[in-house]
Amino acid sequence: MTSLASQPAGRSRARRAAAQEGGAVRSGMTLAAYLFLSPYLALFIAFMLMPTLAAVGISFMRWDILGTPEFIGFDNYRQIFADPLFLTAIKNTFYFVFLTAIPMVVLGLALAMLLDQKLKGTAFVRTVVFLPYVVMVSTVGILWGWLFDKGTGLVNYYLTTIGIEPIAWLKDPHWSMPALAITTIWWTVNTNMIIFLAALQDIPEELHDAATLDGAGPWQRFVYITLPLLRPAMALVTALTIINGWRVFGQAYVMTQGGPEASTFVIVQYIYLTAFQNFEMGPAAAAGVVLLLITLVFSLAQMKLMKAI
Amino acid sequence: MANDVFAKSLLTRRQALALGASAALAGSLPRIAFAADEKVTLWHGWTGADNTTALNGVIDTFNKGGKGVTIEPTGYDWDTLFSKWVVSSAGGRAPDLVLFHITELPEFATRKVIRPIDDVVASSGLDLSQVPDAGRTGVTFDGKVYAAPLDVHPLGFYYNVDMVQEAGLDPTKPPKTGEEFLEWAKKLTVKDGGGKVTRYGFELPNTWATARWIWFSLMYQFGGTFLDDKGLAAVDSEASQKALQYLVDLINVHGVTNPEVGGNKGEDAFASKQVAMKFIGPWEVNLRMAQKMNFMTAQLPVFGAKPAVWANSHCMAVSKQKNDDKLAADGTFMKWFFDNFAAPATTVGIIPQSKAVRESAAFTGTEQYKYFKSFVDDLPNIVYEPLIPQYLSVFSFDKPTPLVTNLQAALSGSKPVPDALKAMKEGLDAQLKKG
Incomplete structure (x- = not known):
């Protein structure tokens, strides 16, 4: 009796002890997790979160760095939206995102599928394709500046061999943004390729084998196996491409300085020059907040869209 | 006894020598620190390889000249230079001297990142009468001289x-x-x-x-x-x-x-x-x-x-600092640089503002001068941007x-x-x- 009665009590004690022990383990693990995260979190808070919050605050101030900031409400936002140059910068940046987003995703995937083949020398080709990513933006800009030159550039040389008249890529307002888009795709498509390649290698071979046995051809396997399983990678790649597109700066700054006729003037250049050439920190911060909101809206819309597919 | 006396006197002499040596050493330490060169930082935008080499070469010559001042130059591209300078000034860490264009001077004077240098010009003996009127006007803001005009570079x-x-x-x-x-x-x-x-x-x-x-x-x-x-x-x-x-x-x-x-x-x-x-x-x-x-x-x-x-023209100005401790050192270099501008002018490809330097053999005797001469001839016709x-x-x-x-x-x-x-x-x- 005693033993029977004491059994549940003993079990519950054991459960409590186990729970306590488990809790201790869990809290220990939580602490460990935080400790592992802390180096990144500290840097994130110091160099991302705090400056972002500070920028939001500065966007409501009049401040030239040297003086004392003065609260002026939404005046900076009114100023930038009344500035035709800012509106041009938004329009141009949107055009850049439009020109780069789809090719960056499609080409990234195509390259990844090509390099996913088990052929001799694939590792070497992968390295070659990834190589432009490690080149500095100034070098990329100067290099493509030469390639796009109307008189002596290699691009026009090949165009003329197929009967196309030379194009003043960086000096014609109609061609300057496509030229920046081509440069950017060459320079950064490889990051998308790497993400897709990793995702492709995660797809179990058995699925393809089973589908092949069932009579599925390469296109059917791509549409019904590869693409659905690549959805998380596709979501990530698309989001990153769009966000990076909105943040474009270096290529435009080195290759065209925003010209000709403001055709490549982008939002980040507006922010940089307003802040560090005109020393108008308020409007610069306001433009930064607008850029943050634009990328946020695009990212959320893109996430919703990916969920819906 | 005599030996004792001698020994005593010898010891006394040794002690005296040791004491004297210690005193001399102790006394010399602060003097060494005092005599050490005053370090003056200089920011400039001459970042082209040849320009940096030319400027650093001239500065090396100055630093080895025993003038009690050591110049520490740093080059940035012009945009970076201006933004870093203004931000550094806000943080109280501005460089001592800055080289920029005279057309930018009113902006920096208005932002109060440079100080007038009439006193530095007077104490250092920098001879602004050697500079054409347009150059002198260019470095004058609100009736005060703000910089030493170094060169002119016309089209x-x-x-x-x-x-x-x-x-x-x-x-x-x-x-x-x-x-x-x-x-x-x-x-x-x-x-x-x-x-x-x-x-x-x-x-x-x-x-x-x-x-x-x-x-x-x-x-x-x-x-x-x-x-x-x-x-x-x-x-x-x-x-x-x-x-x-x-x-x-x-x-x-x-x-x-x-x-x-x-x-x-x-x-x-x-x-x-x-x-x-x-x-x-x-x-x-x-x-x-x-x-x-x-x-x-x-x-x-x-x-x-x-x-x-x-x-346009390059000029050298003094950053506004918390105190004027380095003014004498700033002036020493500015005058020397102004007077010895033939070498950097030739290598960078600019025309000295100073008439004495412009007409000196150090400038006119160079192989580049046959090309520079037309620019010199056009000096009476120059127009600076507003x-x-x-x-x-x-x-x-x-x-x-x-x-x-x-x-x-x-x-x-x-x-x-x-x-x-x-x-x-x-x-x-x-x-x-x-x-």
Whole structure:
């Protein structure tokens, strides 16, 4: 009796002890997790979160760095939206995102599928394709500046061999943004390729084998196996491409300085020059907040869209 | 006893010597620290490899000269230099000396990142009377001298001697008028059998600042000014329209230039023989010599009623600091640099402001001088861009300002000249009224 009665009590004690022990383990693990995260979190808070919050605050101030900031409400936002140059910068940046987003995703995937083949020398080709990513933006800009030159550039040389008249890529307002888009795709498509390649290698071979046995051809396997399983990678790649597109700066700054006729003037250049050439920190911060909101809206819309597919 | 006395006296002497040596050593330590060179930081924008080497070489000579001052130079590209300087000033860590252009001086004086240097000029003995009036005016703001004007770099006329000879022209008699220039430009423009231009007579790129400097020179040659009496833009004046129309006609009517050729970073239409003539500052002399080009320079032709040529100038100013402890050291270097400017001027490709230096054998005796001479000859005709506190935003190199965007629109043909200049005036006035 005693033993029977004491059994549940003993079990519950054991459960409590186990729970306590488990809790201790869990809290220990939580602490460990935080400790592992802390180096990144500290840097994130110091160099991302705090400056972002500070920028939001500065966007409501009049401040030239040297003086004392003065609260002026939404005046900076009114100023930038009344500035035709800012509106041009938004329009141009949107055009850049439009020109780069789809090719960056499609080409990234195509390259990844090509390099996913088990052929001799694939590792070497992968390295070659990834190589432009490690080149500095100034070098990329100067290099493509030469390639796009109307008189002596290699691009026009090949165009003329197929009967196309030379194009003043960086000096014609109609061609300057496509030229920046081509440069950017060459320079950064490889990051998308790497993400897709990793995702492709995660797809179990058995699925393809089973589908092949069932009579599925390469296109059917791509549409019904590869693409659905690549959805998380596709979501990530698309989001990153769009966000990076909105943040474009270096290529435009080195290759065209925003010209000709403001055709490549982008939002980040507006922010940089307003802040560090005109020393108008308020409007610069306001433009930064607008850029943050634009990328946020695009990212959320893109996430919703990916969920819906 | 005597030995004892001797021993005692010897010990006393040793002790005295030891004490004396210790005292001397102790006394000398602070003296060594005091005698150590005063370190003066200098920020500049001469980042081209040759320029940095030239400047560092001159500074090394100064540092080894035993003047009690050591200069520590740091080079940044101009944009980075200005933003770092203003931010550093806000944080109380500004460099002691800064080298920039005199057209930027009113902006930095207004922002109070530099201090007047009348006292430094007086105490160091820097002889500003050697500087032409325009240079002295350029470094004066609110009646006070803010910087030492070091050089002047006007626009000049470069032409390829081989091409000129091939065209049957005399390279020793470069054009002096607009008509003569047009004649040269037409003869130097080469077309292939299909009528396609393979070489333009003149380089007038639609990017960077070259077109701005050329139009600015021509505007003054036709009797115009950039600003009116009220300090607002006068760029829609008749003279300004004539100047810009002349350039647009070179492209569209005469076909002797193409705004899509040359001008971008890394492009060199003059060396790659895409053009035969160009207008640019003396800073290209060394580059052309290094390329072993057969070229010559001349004064800018007079297209309008009188000679006028765009120019700018580097100057050296003292950053505003919490105290004036280093003023004497700042002054020592500024005077020495001003007096010994022939070497950096020759290597960088700029003309010394100081008459004494400009006429010294150290400058006139160089192999570059035969090219520099035309720039020196044009000094009486130089015009600086307006000395206004909004200089960096109005005359920005790398922002599609109203000035740049409308100038590009006129040259590319997307806007007629009067429309482009009207839009430019509206945009400039908005910037100038900002204060």
